[in-house]
Amino acid sequence: MSVSTAAADQSLCTPLPVLGRDVTVPLVTGGEVTYAALDYAASAPALQRVWDDVAAYAPYYGSVHRGAGYLSQLSTDLFENARRTVAEFLGCRPGDQVVFTRSTTDSLNLLARAIPADCQVFVFETEHHASLLPWQHAHVTYLDAPRTPGQAVEILERALAGRDPYGPALVCVTGASNVTGELWPVRELAAAAHAHGARIVLDAAQLAPHHPVSVTDLDVDWIAFSGHKLYAPFGSGVLAGRADWLQAAEPYLAGGGASRRVTRREDGGVAVEWHESAARHEAGSPNVIGAYAIAAACKALTEAGWDTLVAREQHLIAKVRAGLAEVPEVRVLSLFGDDAPRVGVLSFVVDGWNSSHFAAALSAEYGIGVRDGLFCAHPLVRTLLGSDPQTQGECGAPEAAPGEKSLNAIRVSFGAGTPDEHVDRFVNAVRELVRDGAKWQYRTEEGRCVPAV
Numbered sequence: 417m418s419v420s421t422a423a424a425d426q427s428l429c430t431p432l433p434v435l436g437r438d439v440t441v442p443l444v445t446g447g448e449v450t451y452a453a454l455d456y457a458a459s460a461p462a463l464q465r466v467w468d469d470v471a472a473y474a475p476y477y478g479s480v481h482r483g484a485g486y487l488s489q490l491s492t493d494l495f496e497n498a499r500r501t502v503a504e505f506l507g508c509r510p511g512d513q514v515v516f517t518r519s520t521t522d523s524l525n526l527l528a529r530a531i532p533a534d535c536q537v538f539v540f541e542t543e544h545h546a547s548l549l550p551w552q553h554a555h556v557t558y559l560d561a562p563r564t565p566g567q568a569v570e571i572l573e574r575a576l577a578g579r580d581p582y583g584p585a586l587v588c589v590t591g592a593s594n595v596t597g598e599l600w601p602v603r604e605l606a607a608a609a610h611a612h613g614a615r616i617v618l619d620a621a622q623l624a625p626h627h628p629v630s631v632t633d634l635d636v637d638w639i640a641f642s643g644h645k646l647y648a649p650f651g652s653g654v655l656a657g658r659a660d661w662l663q664a665a666e667p668y669l670a671g672g673g674a675s676r677r678v679t680r681r682e683d684g685g686v687a688v689e690w691h692e693s694a695a696r697h698e699a700g701s702p703n704v705i706g707a708y709a710i711a712a713a714c715k716a717l718t719e720a721g722w723d724t725l726v727a728r729e730q731h732l733i734a735k736v737r738a739g740l741a742e743v744p745e746v747r748v749l750s751l752f753g754d755d756a757p758r759v760g761v762l763s764f765v766v767d768g769w770n771s772s773h774f775a776a777a778l779s780a781e782y783g784i785g786v787r788d789g790l791f792c793a794h795p796l797v798r799t800l801l802g803s804d805p806q807t808q809g810e811c812g813a814p815e816a817a818p819g820e821k822s823l824n825a826i827r828v829s830f831g832a833g834t835p836d837e838h839v840d841r842f843v844n845a846v847r848e849l850v851r852d853g854a855k856w857q858y859r860t861e862e863g864r865c866v867p868a869v
Contacts, residue, residue, distance in 0.1 A: 431728070432720060433464035434647065434833030441783045444856050444867045449783035452838035456645070457594050457761045457829035458787055460625060462709075463647040469712040470649070470705055480704055481673065481695070495704050498711035499694065505714035506639055506656050507630030513659045515694045516652060516707045520621040521546040523640035523655035524588070526697055527617055528554065530665035535584040538575050538614070540568070541795040542595075542751065547588050547619040547640075548795070561799045564752055565601040569608050576612035585614035591623030595793050595800070595827065597733075597761030598752050599623070606635045617657070621645050625831055626729060626759035628722045631657060643706060647832065648713040652706025655697075663692045671699035717832070725832050729760045732830055732839050736762060739843030745769075745850050749800040749825060761829040763791070765801065766850060771824045772865040777854040780867045782845040784838075787827045797825055 431437075440448040453461055473494065478487030480495045499514045508514065517523045528550035531537070537551040540559045548558075557575055562568035572587065579585055587609040592599050602618055609616040617638040620629050624641040631639055638657030643650065667674040667690055674696050677689040690696050717725065740746045745767040750756060766774055775788035790797045801823060828842060857868040 431835050432647075432716070432725075432832045434461040435464060435467055435649075436461050437833065437835075443783060444780040452782075452784045452841055454828045454830055454834070454838060454842055455785050455787050456625070456831045456834070457597075457622060457791075457827060459644045460647050460831055461833055462649040463713060463716050463833070465716045466648050466709055466712040470709050473708060474705070477705065479701060491704050494708050495702065498707040501711035501714055502654055503656065505718065506654075507632040508656055509632055511659055512631060512657055513662055513694045514654060514656045515662070515697050516702055516710075517640075517655055517697075518651050518703070519546075519644070519653040520544075520619060520640045520642040521550075521653075523653050524617070524619065525550045526655055526668045527586075527638060527640070527661075529668055530661045530697075531586055532584045532661065532664075535586055536579050536614075537586050537588065538572065539588040540571075540590075541799070542593065543588065543590055543793065543796075544594050544619065544621070545792040545794070546621070547590060547617075548793075551588070561751060561796060565604070565756075569601060569604045572605055573608045573612070576608065576614055579612070579614075581613060585609075585612070587614050587616040588619065589616065590619045590621075591629065592626065592759045592761070593751070593793075593796070594622045594761065595763050595791050595796050595825075596750050596752075596756075597622070597758035597829070598750065598756045599627075599758060602634050602636065610635070615658070622759060622761060625717075627726060643710040643713065646710065646713045647716070648706070648709035650703060650706035650709055652703050652710050654710065659692075662694075662697060666690075667699060668697040669699040673702070674699035720832070729831060732834060732836070733758065733760055733762075735836070735839050736828065736830075736843060739839075740764060740846065743847055743850050746846065749797075751796075751800070760831050760834070761827065763797075763800075763825045763827040765825050766846075769850075770865070771826045772860075773854070773858055774849065775826050776858050776865040776867070777849055777856070778842070778845055780858075781849075781855055782841060784842050784845055786842075787829075789824045791825075791827055798823065801825065 439451045441451045442448050476487055476490050478491040480492040503514045524547050535554055537554045537556040542561045559571050559575055562571055589605050590600055591602055606616045615637040618636045620639050620641040623629055625646045640655050643652040674690055675688050676691050679687050681687050740748055747765050749763045771788045775786050778784040778786055858865050859868045
């Protein structure tokens with residue numbers, strides 16, 4: 417089924433069941449309301465099916481790779497089958513490795529530890545801190561924010577053309593912005609990188625929950641993503657891709673599981689032979705349940721059908737954008753323009769409002785959970801707001817009090833589990849707050865805007 421066909425058939429566009437869909441929260445104005453979780457870009461609610469799969473396995477949990485008992489053998493099989501499921505979900509090539517990590521941040525720090533010592537790294541200033549910061553011990557070049565997808569490719573090509581053509585190089589780029597939701601030209605950037613002898617790693621934290629992602633189709637060298645954004649609970653993530661740099665690097669963590677053989681040397685020291693498989697970078701007892709949850713989420717999304725999921729999300733995006741466009745005081749942030757394709761992530765500011773105050777009112781008066789701040793993408797948000805890119809700030813709300821100017825924005829994000837009612841309530845709430853103002857008084861407490869009591 418094509419995306420357009422699925423979009424036309426609204427009977428197919430029902431949200432996937434997620435945990436927390438019936439949770440009610442109190443309103444500061446009195447009464448309760450069903451919570452509208454619109455902060456998927458931070459952590460998406462777990463799919464009910466994923467939770468059920470994990471609950472069914474939990475009584476059989478055992479240590480992996482180390483035990484002869486039935487539960488240990490079962491857990492080992494589940495763990496390694498999860499690796500194969502993720503590899504299939506990501507369209508991995510023969511010889512690629514899937515390493516289980518704690519998160520996207522952990523995955524990219526692992527890769528940063530594995531790059532050759534003389535590697536040059538190229539990264540756009542528009543990246544989330546998870547992909548902007550791990551390279552500081554390398555020879556890194558930070559690229560200015562592009563204003564079109566084509567310009568992004570041109571900026572990268574110019575930077576790569578000026579590098580030492582004989583040394584290793586790595587490009588790090590996001591698939592979908594965690595601030596604007598805009599899709600980046602990953603395939604074109606990969607082609608540019610490879611044309612100049614560089615490799616490329618894709619931060620798919622915001623892309624994988626919303627679109628099919630394939631190492632092969634996008635022609636990237638590595639993909640990193642987090643389970644908690646892919647509708648899976650627990651602290652788990654993935655780094656998948658080429659094995660050679662990973663096999664050549666010292667283990668990310670030294671310990672049991674990463675080592676194949678440990679012996680005493682004649683000089684009294686210890687000699688270690690490390691695994692060459694993914695286990696090389698998975699020292700210690702792994703997060704078996706987390707890996708199993710990621711695999712369950714991969715299966716659930718694949719079986720739900722990407723055409724249908726993408727069509728429904730585009731339906732929600734259109735609703736939100738149309739609703740915000742009716743409020744002149746609202747400015748939606750964008751790098752590539754209003755017509756740029758995006759996932760279900762939008763950030764905006766409201767004239768006359770402190771963004772933290774606005775987000776607090778959405779929560780306290782309407783039961784709507786969004787995010788405010790700089791979204792751990794400080795250079796990008798400051799560029800979009802037209803402020804000094806070197807101004808200091810925090811990921812969360814700044815110290816500005818309600819009514820004072822703040823250098824932050826409001827982000828609304830949604831996905832496969834979001835019902836229409838949640839986005840309808842959000843749009844109506846924005847309209848009412850701008851028109852009528854907040855019904856309650858708010859104050860700043862430990863950097864957060866909260867209702868005054």
